[in-house]
Amino acid sequence: MIKLVVNTPKGGVGKTTTATNIALLLAQQGYRVMAVDLAAGLLMSQTLASCPEFSAESSNTIVQNEAQSIPDNFPGASSFDYAVLDTDDTFTVAEDLLLGTRPSWKVISPVNPNDAVGLSRIPREIRAVVLATLLTPSELSLSIVTNMAYGGDSENGYNQLHQQLSDNSIASLLSSIVLPHGNVLSETPLILLGDRDYAESLSELLRSMGVRL
Numbered sequence: 001m002i003k004l005v006v007n008t009p010k011g012g013v014g015k016t017t018t019a020t021n022i023a024l025l026l027a028q029q030g031y032r033v034m035a036v037d038l039a040a041g042l043l044m045s046q047t048l049a050s051c052p053e054f055s056a057e058s059s060n061t062i063v064q065n066e067a068q069s070i071p072d073n074f075p076g077a078s079s080f081d082y083a084v085l086d087t088d089d090t091f092t093v094a095e096d097l098l099l100g101t102r103p104s105w106k107v108i109s110p111v112n113p114n115d116a117v118g119l120s121r122i123p124r125e126i127r128a129v130v131l132a133t134l135l136t137p138s139e140l141s142l143s144i145v146t147n148m149a150y151g152g153d154s155e156n157g158y159n160q161l162h163q164q165l166s167d168n169s170i171a172s173l174l175s176s177i178v179l180p181h182g183n184v185l186s187e188t189p190l191i192l193l194g195d196r197d198y199a200e201s202l203s204e205l206l207r208s209m210g211v212r213l
């Protein structure tokens with residue numbers, strides 16, 4: 001089971017939105033998905049529970065656990081192709097991953113470039129994690145993704161984030177794929193896959209991370 005962890009050390013950047021749509025997209029593509037909701041409020045699991053892809057008869061499952069850390073055990077993991085984890089900004093997922101305890105996991109870090117405070121803070125915090133890896137033998141598996149949560153010009157957003165990351169010498173972690181502002185076309189506010197541009201960008205992002213779609 002491949003574990004995709006959505007985590008950014010900042011609130012309101014689109015972690016839950018990104019995790020929810022990744023879980024749904026993978027399920028729609030026929031992968032067996034374990035959606036692991038560790039975030040306060042359990043919004044991802046509430047959303048997925050209303051989707052036929054995650055019905056009791058499906059080969060997908062939802063695990064709810066408002067926690068402050070990633071569990072070490074995933075019961076039944078062999079029945080699933082992917083685990084998609086939604087987390088809170090207070091988690092130290094990246095540190096755990098980069099310190100080598102969970103080396104095969106992939107972390108996706110959405111960043112909203114229209115949030116000035118976040119934009120200045122996030123690169124510094126992620127950089128501290130990257131520097132920590134220099135002291136360890138772990139492989140870095142972390143993709144920072146521009147997420148246009150508030151709308152605005154995608155190219156401008158990407159360039160702003162790229163500049164901030166460059167200033168912190170970690171621009172190489174930025175994905176060239178931008179998640180556009182998605183329109184909600186279903187009754188469920190978090191689901192953006194009905195928006196073609198959003199769905200295509202998310203698919204592209206997953207492909208760039210080695211997911212076959």
Ligand SMILES: Nc1ncnc2c1ncn2[C@@H]1O[C@H](COP(=O)(O)OP(=O)(O)OP(=O)(O)O)[C@@H](O)[C@H]1O
Nearest residue numbers: 010011012013014015016017148149179180181182
């Ligand atoms: N690409 C996007 N297009 C449109 N709206 C988005 C997008 N990404 C996020 N949003 C919106 O931005 C807001 C914050 O998103 P979300 O709740 O996913 O962030 P979060 O990082 O999980 O927040 P928290 O730290 O509170 O858990 C929500 O209203 C969500 O619908």
Ligand SMILES: [Mg+2]
Nearest residue numbers: 015016017039
């Ligand atoms: Mg959230």
